[in-house]
Amino acid sequence: MSDAPDLAPPVTPKLNGAEVVLRALVDQGVEHVFGYPGGAVLPLYDAIFKQNHLQHILVRHEQGAVHAAEGYARTSGKVGVVLVTSGPGATNTVTGLTDALMDSVPIVVLTGQVPTHMIGNDAFQEADTVGITRPCTKHNYLVKDPEDLARTIHEAFHVARSGRPGPVVVDLPKDVALGPAPYHAPEDVPHRHYQPKRTPAADRIEQAVDLIARAHRPIFYVGGGVINAGPEACEDLRTLVRATGYPITQTLMGLGAFPASDPLFIGMLGMHGTYEANMAMHGCDLMICIGARFDDRVTGRLDGFSPNSVKIHVDIDPSSINKNIQVQLPIIADCGEALKAMLARWRERGHQPDPLRIAPWWETIRGWQSRNSLGYRKSETSIKPQHAIERLYELTKNEDVYITTEVGQHQMWAAQHFKFEDPFRWMTSGGLGTMGYGLPAAMGVQLARPGGLVIDIAGEASWVMNMQEMSTLVQYRLPVKSFILNNSYMGMVRQWQDFFHGNRHAESYMDSLPDFVKLAEAFGAVGLRATTPDELDDVIREMMAVDGPVICDIVVDRAENVYPMIPGGAAHNDIMLSPEDPDEPVRGSEDGMPLV
Amino acid sequence: MLYEQRIAEDTTRRHTIAVLVDNEPGVLARVIGLFSGRGYNIDSLTVAEVDRAEHLSRITIVTSGTEQIIEQIKALLAKQVPVRQLADLTTEGQVVEREMALAKVVGDRARLIDALRVADFMGARLIDRTLETLTFEVTGSSEDIDSFLRLLEPEEVSRAGVVAMARGTRMLTASELRP
Numbered sequence: 001m002s003d004a005p006d007l008a009p010p011v012t013p014k015l016n017g018a019e020v021v022l023r024a025l026v027d028q029g030v031e032h033v034f035g036y037p038g039g040a041v042l043p044l045y046d047a048i049f050k051q052n053h054l055q056h057i058l059v060r061h062e063q064g065a066v067h068a069a070e071g072y073a074r075t076s077g078k079v080g081v082v083l084v085t086s087g088p089g090a091t092n093t094v095t096g097l098t099d100a101l102m103d104s105v106p107i108v109v110l111t112g113q114v115p116t117h118m119i120g121n122d123a124f125q126e127a128d129t130v131g132i133t134r135p136c137t138k139h140n141y142l143v144k145d146p147e148d149l150a151r152t153i154h155e156a157f158h159v160a161r162s163g164r165p166g167p168v169v170v171d172l173p174k175d176v177a178l179g180p181a182p183y184h185a186p187e188d189v190p191h192r193h194y195q196p197k198r199t200p201a202a203d204r205i206e207q208a209v210d211l212i213a214r215a216h217r218p219i220f221y222v223g224g225g226v227i228n229a230g231p232e233a234c235e236d237l238r239t240l241v242r243a244t245g246y247p248i249t250q251t252l253m254g255l256g257a258f259p260a261s262d263p264l265f266i267g268m269l270g271m272h273g274t275y276e277a278n279m280a281m282h283g284c285d286l287m288i289c290i291g292a293r294f295d296d297r298v299t300g301r302l303d304g305f306s307p308n309s310v311k312i313h314v315d316i317d318p319s320s321i322n323k324n325i326q327v328q329l330p331i332i333a334d335c336g337e338a339l340k341a342m343l344a345r346w347r348e349r350g351h352q353p354d355p356l357r358i359a360p361w362w363e364t365i366r367g368w369q370s371r372n373s374l375g376y377r378k379s380e381t382s383i384k385p386q387h388a389i390e391r392l393y394e395l396t397k398n399e400d401v402y403i404t405t406e407v408g409q410h411q412m413w414a415a416q417h418f419k420f421e422d423p424f425r426w427m428t429s430g431g432l433g434t435m436g437y438g439l440p441a442a443m444g445v446q447l448a449r450p451g452g453l454v455i456d457i458a459g460e461a462s463w464v465m466n467m468q469e470m471s472t473l474v475q476y477r478l479p480v481k482s483f484i485l486n487n488s489y490m491g492m493v494r495q496w497q498d499f500f501h502g503n504r505h506a507e508s509y510m511d512s513l514p515d516f517v518k519l520a521e522a523f524g525a526v527g528l529r530a531t532t533p534d535e536l537d538d539v540i541r542e543m544m545a546v547d548g549p550v551i552c553d554i555v556v557d558r559a560e561n562v563y564p565m566i567p568g569g570a571a572h573n574d575i576m577l578s579p580e581d582p583d584e585p586v587r588g589s590e591d592g593m594p595l596v
Numbered sequence: 597m598l599y600e601q602r603i604a605e606d607t608t609r610r611h612t613i614a615v616l617v618d619n620e621p622g623v624l625a626r627v628i629g630l631f632s633g634r635g636y637n638i639d640s641l642t643v644a645e646v647d648r649a650e651h652l653s654r655i656t657i658v659t660s661g662t663e664q665i666i667e668q669i670k671a672l673l674a675k676q677v678p679v680r681q682l683a684d685l686t687t688e689g690q691v692v693e694r695e696m697a698l699a700k701v702v703g704d705r706a707r708l709i710d711a712l713r714v715a716d717f718m719g720a721r722l723i724d725r726t727l728e729t730l731t732f733e734v735t736g737s738s739e740d741i742d743s744f745l746r747l748l749e750p751e752e753v754s755r756a757g758v759v760a761m762a763r764g765t766r767m768l769t770a771s772e773l774r775p
Binding site for chain 2: 130131134135138139140142159163164193194196317318319321322323326
């Protein structure tokens, strides 16, 4: 940042620890910090009060701060930053940290700690923060020596964004923040030894391109690693896929890396992926996996997963290779570097698309596509949740739109029916499945994209989990729109109870939900409601027209389920299509109870 | 085929893995947590600082698992921020492994004389004695120590765990590149 030197003169003999932290943040390019004050971090808040370089966003719960930082990081590609106090402040970040670890989101969480001489004494608001967060961070630090302060902050940012990105915690005892500390600029801090390998082995790339050029039934299987690798990686992906003319499927985390409108895109894969994507994964002879990790929601039953294919796996994390699925050609590299190398090799060898070779494969895929697996029965009287997402997409597609979601049925319908043309516009909790993610994440996205139309596609049960952040949205005039598909159920829980637990809806129904319109008004925001299909478009248009936060209560069909579905523990070709599919009745039974 | 075709083996094998780590607080908890969090076995674990100037500790882990699990363990260890170097001594060539144990025998004169005879035969060193007790120190492979303890049937045992090194010129030191 150009204005960084204004914070303090280059030679800074009289900074305290808190000022050193602030200066390090500014030198790392941080503009926004999400946080909540408390006793142990008062020195840091005092330092924030005395400067104008970064803005602090006062959340209403520390979990909201972490999800906001995640949303901010995922749409901007920058490291999200959180500041919380010791004890309960730190423990409230654990869900968000785990979420960021599972979804590879770069964030740095600064936690206050009791003074070093009180650590271990069960002091007021003391918790063993580095102990508690060790398994849910990429790395964490407790700074006991002021001399280490600046170096540790810089290293935390380096670790968070290098290799496979992830969350890093820095625990700051109050006496370290209050006492004098020397400042070291980022360029003066050598990063000790953490330098993950980024460039692919040339012979592996050559082998991969040879395989790609010869395949008869190929498929690209692309995940969030490509988006994490940056916009250039996504461009190279598009060029490579189009140069081959091969079909591509994307994971939940990968949506937007390749444009949904391109005919080569055959939809998301996995438990609620399209029939054609899952059948193509099952029947392919070459799987080109780039930046995805063969998650169980993608693979289904492991011994039935794509049994006859050669698999190429590009991943920056060596521990993702051969974890669930044995692959023949692992390539440990940054997805962007690997794609660039593959593209260069493809051109160097003068490979051309060979439509004839793959024509029978495409014909088979077209056959699967004709099943229209995302189809659903339209209604004149009740709003189908799928229809609501389709209308939201149609009415917002020409805007600068960013979508976050909560977790559950609405999340899957959003992934299926909202078409993402570009990366960095889709923020969802994939690995951990954190209900309550969407609203605070949208807050972070809106801050990074001030002019954007940011919509949290939500279910009412998830949305209520972090609804306190409405207050933050109003305070900072962040015009986030909550688009709540309200079916009064925890829909995905109810769906599993329907399929596998004999329709016994144990505790999945919500009585006494708030009146979301009045709730919006109570927060000082605007509330809108649609109960019939003919009200839907007007509500969406009005939502877009309001210059401020809006809650839309979209009262949807309560009985609707997400199709297609591969029940956990089944193989891709055991996919269940919707009840409307003439050939494929839904087969749910209590045999599914042990599934996860 | 030319490509790495790893056949998933179900046979479990014992591996000795040596890891050089930055000697910083929590590093041992991090390594142990990685094993317990994912349900892997630790048969033996030793740790001590080996390079004071560089603040490096060496951890020797004896673990057992299928080939796939061992590969996972190594990849997970290698990506930890404080981990500088890692070697699977079992697969990378010949290795020397040693363990030390202390064993205390309590009993009458006949029992103690019997114990001295066993210790002499197995090359154990007597390091403490009273009228009723003898304490021995023994060094050797884990198997050597197992058989010594089987013969001796001591009343109290303390084992140090395995330390290991590759034979010949191969080394695991700070100056080598991270794998």
